Amino acid sequence: MNLRLSNLSHIFSRSPFGSWIVVGCAFLVLFQNCQKMEPIPIDENSIQGGEPRLHETGVTIKVANRFLLSSIFADLYLPDNSDLGNCNALSNNTDKSTCNLIRSKILLQAQLYKGNCSHSDSAELGCNASNAEVGAISSINLAREAGRINFCERLLSFDRSLTVSLERVPANINKFEQEKVSALIQLYYPEYQSNPDIESKLLSLADSFEKDSDKWRFISLALCKSPGWQVN
Amino acid sequence: MKNHKSISRREFLNWFAAATGASVGWDPISTIISAVTSKYVSTAFAEEIVKQEVLRYVFIQNYGAPPRQHFDLFLNPNNESIVFNQQMSNAYSVSSGKYTEGRYTAILKNGYYVPPLWGQKTSATGRDISELLGSMLTIQGIYGLNASHPFNAAIQTQPIPGGLSIGGLVADHTSNPISAVAVGSSLAAYSYKSFKNKSLLQTSLGGVNQAHSLFEPFKRNVAGNFSSQIDAVEEQVDSAIHQLNLINKKYSRVLVDHMSAKKLLKTAIGQYFDSWNPIYLKYTNLVKSALSLDANFKGYADRPIGIPTADRDNRYSVATGKNSTIDDLRSGINPAVTTISFLAENFATAEFLLLNDYTRSFRMGTGSTLNNVDLAGRLTVPNDQHFIGYMPGILVNALHYRAYAACLLELIDQLKQKIDSTTGQSYFHDTLIHFAGEFNRMPSYISHPNQLMGTSHGFRGSSASFFSGRFQNLQIVGDTLKSDKAGTRDVGSWGHAAKIADLNNEYLTHSHLANSIAFMLNVPPLVTNATSIIRKSGENYVAAISRSKLVDNT
Structure with missing residues (x-):
């Protein structure tokens, strides 16, 4: 204007x-x-x-640090009770890849996403002398956002990741159900209360994809990339 | 998009309320009051962003406040006949073919008497350090409030604690892809605050990890096939993200960074290493050459340094209660390993980001005078040199500033060579490099009568130097006392601030400093209680107060 x-x-x-x-x-x-x-x-x-x-x-905008981010991603994209400190324990190879991706690109990126360690935290959780002083609280910046965009694109290139997260809705990757979009949004935005305006626009955008799995992938990618859910 | 002429009154007032931070609710009277009482702050701000041409700002902070009388603290700019405190020595005296004592001296360059380092080259085959003087302005004799390192580090660029910072204002007024960057050590002491919530990209890692940490996230690493699919639906994804951002209005604060990051992912910054690494190697070699002792480094390294170790006292102090036991202090410097941590990578990142227009707000910090030395009891010479006697101090500080001078000359050269196609001016013409610590240093016994050697926090006399294509010759402003007192005893000059006639006999303060920097950068002033002491002369900047002089302590 x-x-x-x-x-x-x-x-x-x-x-x-x-x-x-x-x-x-x-x-x-x-x-x-x-x-x-x-x-x-x-x-x-x-x-x-x-x-x-x-x-x-x-004011400085505080956002989730690496511990919170990796925990959210593990909850959404890995089977229950997965341990980011022991990805090899996962039976599914794609889950192992997803686990290693979350671990290497989020959890161990102390400089990027901040989140310092206590004395009891182990090296498996990315804790060592060099990152003890990076600070517990993270604020928004470009590198962090670039890293997160990259991460989301890789994460959602795996069908398996998408399938696991849709089980949380619950929904089937091969059957797109409009009424479940609200529940998918709530995975990232727990405070979200169904808003017909937002959902109808998302559905209209998703409509341009032929395959049901691509509709789900599109909305999931937008959710993962959207910056708002990480704001404290 | 709506034509702005058809905007409704409600739209306007809601917009205005939002712009001034008032309630968005429909309350016309309170909205008007808010708008009027805020004096159109935000509107003015927005208009300035369009109108102003903001200079690039490079802030170099030597955190720990090393002594500056070796480089840019000019204790006797007019060569008056005065007594100096020996702890302020910046040159050696010769006896029996060796350097055995310290003294303060100055040489005439560019119309001022400056420390003898300005008569040196950056290395045996390097450039004249004095080349810097032609585009330099120093403000000294700044009267500070307390002795704290973090507080004084902050007020160099943030005159109101917790308020807006100069780096933040530059970020607010520019539209480069990365709003502001901070690299190097002691970032915790750097205060950054932007009016518009522009974020700061920072790393405290050194070496190549500095570049990896800053730029690796911008390297796109998704598989090629999926990458092209994502690119094909980019607009839809962005539209969806904008919808999701409506869930809570506070999310809008992070959308700008998100979208800027997305744009940067499409630039070459992700391929940084091929560009950055050669620059880093260039500065590494410059630092290494500057720290190499050679016979041409006359006055510092052309003779053995030191009296017999058995005869030494705290003039040779390298730590609390410990004097250096090296026969010749020169041998404590090992050109193969001695360095200044962060220096080369900081300058490399500055050159990379500034020349590629990634940012206009850049801060770098170093925390040590020299790393990897062996002065018998001291392996790293800190910037905060409480217990460094002046005999080792003369050598290590001369080397420190020699390395800085080498890096500054190279960065300035690069800025001079690049021409802004829109203005026809060199990048250096539109750059302000700000060189500072927290404060200067004074003989320790002024504040600690029992501490006979070393220096403590001279917060009553800070200084800051600036380099820019807009300075046409060396200018030094800010008056200092001819002699300070320890109790009732005169102890000579160290740079204590004196009241200035041109400022109605008031002290020069950090508020004057901040508003002068803001004036030169072409951003709004930060505080109300001081004026800029710099003014324009055509396109150039000149001091608006008289040249620096010494004042009797009456």
């Missing part, structure tokens, strides 16, 4: 209510001892340097 302050007069002229706004503005400005409403330009040729006008500050 390309909105400018010069549009104010146009907006106000369309409604009598706008006059009240103009009067209100004028009154408030006078009340504030005639403070300027325009941004104060930086005086480039004086030592004054302009007056500061940034009194608000941003």
Whole structure:
């Protein structure tokens, strides 16, 4: 939206209510001892340097660290009771691959996803002297998001991963059921309460895929890649 | 998309409420009040992003605050006749063919008396360090508030603790793919905050792991066939992600990073190593050459350093209660292994990111003066040199800054060679390199009467140096005291801040520093209680206060 302050007069002229706004503005400005409403330009040729006008500050956005992320992925894409510290114990070879993928690309990436270790944590869980100081809390950044996008694309290239996660719905990879999309969303967004607008748009997008498995894969890929579910 | 002229009043006010952080609810009066009382902060902010051309910002922080009188603390810029504290020595004196004592001295370069290191080359066959002076400005005599390392590290770029930082503001005002980057040691001490929640990409790993840690995630590693399938449905996936982001409005905060990361995955940054590694090797060689002792390093390495070990006192201190027992201090430096951790990789990453326009906000940190030395009792010389006597101090600090000078000259050369096609100017013209520690150092016994040797935190006299294509010659501003006192005793000059006539006889503070940096970078000032002491002269920057001088301590 390309909105400018010069549009104010146009907006106000369309409604009598706008006059009240103009009067209100004028009154408030006078009340504030005639403070300027325009941004104060930086005086480039004086030592004054302009007056500061940034009194608000941003906040750091905290997101799930490697322990929480890997735990969520293991819950969604590996059989029950899988142990990320012992992927070889899994009987299915694709599960082993998925397990190793979660382990190598999430759990052991302390620099990327943060999450430090306690003294009792073992090397199998990616704990060693070098990552003890990376910090427990993770904040959003580009490398982390790139790593997560890459991870999701690899994860969902396995049919088996998709099948396991759909069992949590429960749903069948070869039978797309619209009414189960809400439950799939809740796997990533537990607080989600069915929203017809969101679901109808997702279904409409999924409609462009012929195979039922691809419809599920498409929605799962969007869910996995979507950044919101990792926000604390 | 709607034409903006047809926007409804409600849409406008809701938008305005959102822009000013007010309630999104329909409450026109409170919305107007909020809008007016916020003085159109956010609107102004948005307009500036479009209008301003923000310089690249490179902040080099020597965390631990090594002594600067060897390099960019100019204790006697006008060559006045004064007494120096011997702990502030930056050169050796000769006796019987050896370097056996320390002294403060200066040579004339670019109109100022500067430390003798500026008369040296970066290595035996290297470049004149003084080449840097032609595009340098130093602000010294900055009056600080307390002796804390982390606090003073933060206020170099964040004048209000917890508030916006300069690196964050540059990120806010630029649209490069990576909003801000921080590399090297002691990142915990670096304060970064952006108004628009622009994220900071950072790593504290060294060597090649620095690059792996930063850039490996951008290497796309999904199987080729599936990759092309994903690319084919990219728009649909993005649309779906935008829908999912509507689940909770707080999720919108992370969508920008997600989309930027997705774009970067399609660039060559994932193939970084072929580009980054040669740059890293180049800087590694520059550092190695600078740390090599050669007979051409006159005044530092052309004679044996040290009196007989049996006669030594704490002038040779290398640790608490321990003096170096090496006959010739030069032999404590081993060119094969002595280095400065993080230095080469930090500069390599800076060059890689800046020249490829990946970012305009870059911070690097190093935490040691020299690594892998053997001074008999000291294997790493820290930046925080409480117990380093001036005899080893002169050598190790000269080498430290010689290596920095070599890296700075190379980075600046690269920036000079690259031309911005839209402005026709070199990248260096639109870059500000900020070189600082937390504070300068003063003789320890000023604050600790029983500690007779070494230096402590000289927070009453900080300094910062800047390099940019917008400086046409060396400028040094900020007044310092001719002599400080330990109790009632005059102890000579170390750089304690003096009040400045051009500032209504007030001290120069970190607020002046922050607003001066903001002015030069072309971002809004950060604090209200100080003015910029830099002004424009055409396209260049010049000091708005008089050149640095020494002031009587009355």
